[in-house]
Amino acid sequence: MQTVIALKDLFSAEGRRDPYPFYADLHRLGQASPLDPAVDRYSVVVHGYEAIERLMRDSTFRMLDAAYLDQLDRRPEPLWRRRPSLQVLQQTVFFLNPPEHARLRRPLAQAFTARRMARLEPAIVRLIDRRLDHLEEMGAGGRPVDFMALFAYPLPSDVIGELVGVPEEDRAWFPARSEPFSLVLEPGPQNWRYLQAGDAAAGELTAYFADLIAARRAAPRDDLTSALLQAQASGEAEFSDAELVSNLIGLYNAGFLTSVHSIGNGLILLLDRPEAHAELTNRPELAPAYVEEILRFKTPVQFGVRWAAADTEIMGVPVPAGGEALVLLGAANRDPRRFADPDVFDPSRPDNHPMSFSVGPHYCLGAALSRLEIQLALPMVLRRFPRLSLAGPPRTLDLMTFHGYQEIPVTIS
Template sequence: MQTVIALKDLFSAEGRRDPYPFYADLHRQGQAAPLDPAVDRYAAVVHGWEAIERVMRDPTFRILDAAYLDQLEHRAEPLWRRHLSLWVLKQSVFFLNPPDHMRVRRPLAQAFSARRVAQLEPAIVRHIDRRLDLLEELGAGGRPVDFMATLAYPLPSDVIGELIGVPEEDRAWFPSQSEPFSLVLEPGPQNWRYLQAGNKAAAELTAYFTDLIATRRAAPQDDLISALLQAQASGTAEFSDAELVVNLIGLYNAGFLTSVHSIGNGLTLLLDRPEARAELVDRPELSPAYVEEILRFKTPLQFTVRWASEDTEIMGVPVPAGSEALVLLGAANRDPLRFPEPDVFNPSRPNNQTMSFAVGPHYCLGAALSRLELQLALPMLLRRFPKLALAGPPRTLDLLTFHGYKEIAVTIS
């Protein structure tokens, strides 16, 4: 019989800052472990690679959609619907189950095809060069400069804005809206504060994209919004304007924050490892392997949640119908059964397929785009500034939802 564990250490300040010792303890329990729903809300925690892959592909385990939240509250007007941030998230493709999930996902996925992502490469390089110029300007004379504010946050906003069709002059506004909106899913007692900020951001993002849709409908351009409006008008895509708004918000946030923290995480990992940094500069063709190891070693999005639509089990751990399982993607990426010496940063490890973008029907739409941003940005940054160094200890986010940094002060000379 497996020991029932508790998540209090993971949800503590230290656990949020560094969850990997907790994950190592979990791996000694096997692939999954039972929890006490009265204490931790979830019936099970799933942390092994094989177990997570099963859960993510099993239609018995469903995303926490609006219908599921409604039945939890048993009231005419569920309280969660009074929070605009939660309502927007739950209407987006990221929180839909079949059949609506594929109806909405199919037209969106066309924007992230391999061909479309490859076409964006010149624009990505142009945006990287522009941000590197600004980093050089602000860091002249050895002045410390915040790498996150100067490059890691604005670059993904530029790139996803380019794809979606957000005018360049508006993109600097998005980082201040995206992070509060996304943090409403952070577990723990501070969630009320995140909800208040997230609701405000959701209202402003909804108003912005509603206006932008009207503008593109009147004057189409070569961007995702115009393409989706054309598909809507022709009947090849079935979604309302309200669904389009919530999915544009969701796409911007999903395509933004994962890349932000992957870039920051990648920089700190390489600055701590001079030999790896030198190899990447000398052999930029190794960039894809380095990016995969960065995503594995310091996973930007640490977890997701699924609920069981019927009585089932995960690797022998029972999950009753209607209960939830906490799925730790970051732990899967440190599973010693899947990755020998999981706590060693090793870009040359074979078969390095990470769980950072999930698997199955909800595999991240923007995975290829996020990878390309990292593959281009890190070598360009380190070649441009061979003396780039930390100017002090980075400030961590101390979140479980997103694992990364608030600030990374660097000097470039």
């Protein structure tokens, strides 16, 4: 008989701060566990690496798209349609199912070409150096500074801004709006507060990208926004301006926050492990292996949700039609069936393929870009500031949506 569990411990303050003991308990139960719909909104929680890989490739399990949300609320105007943030999200490639998903993903994927990524590398190095200069200036004389505020947040905003075509002078404006917009999906009783802040951010972001599209249509440049507008004008891509605005917002936020928290998480993991710190400082060519282990060990995006389009099962756990599956990517990355000694940070582990960027049709479009900037950033930080150390306890985010730090006080000399 399968054990029915409850998610209250995972969604508690302690569970959000450190979900890994809860994940370890789940792994002892198998790869997926049934939930009581009278207690939790989900029918099943999926936590094993193999189970999640299978679910993500199974067309029976679908994204929570607009049609599904409308079925849940059959009023003439469903409540979700009154929320600007949710309206924007529902037009993004991240929440679409076939055939609409392919219609939008194809031109977006073509914009993330290997050639475009390679051309970005010198710009990323330049942006890292500029942020390190500012960190050095602000931390002169041993003055404590916040690594997140001065480096981990602004750098990914610079990088994704460079790709999308956001002018340098506008990029500092984004972090204060990107995070509130992304947190509208944070589960739990406080969600209404996140929705209010996210709605306000969605309005500002929509207006900004509408103006950017108008500017690039009038005067194209060598950036992703111009490339997408060219594809739209030539008929190679079929999307409306509203869809383009929504997807630029989605791409900016997805590409920004995953990198933010991976850089912050990586710094703390290295400061806590002097041998790893020294190895990566002296051998920056190991950065790709280190980044994969950082992504595995402290997964920046912890979960996703799918719904079953028909009666089905996952690893023997039945899921009714219309039932929702909570997909714990962070748990998959600590699955002892897939990773030996999963609670040990080991950049040398073989066959290290974390689930941090998802898998299947919804594999993260910006995964290569995110990996590249983290691989470049962390060794450059360590080489520039070999004596960088904590100036106080880091402050965690205590969220399920993003796993990382709100503040990391450091001294650099």
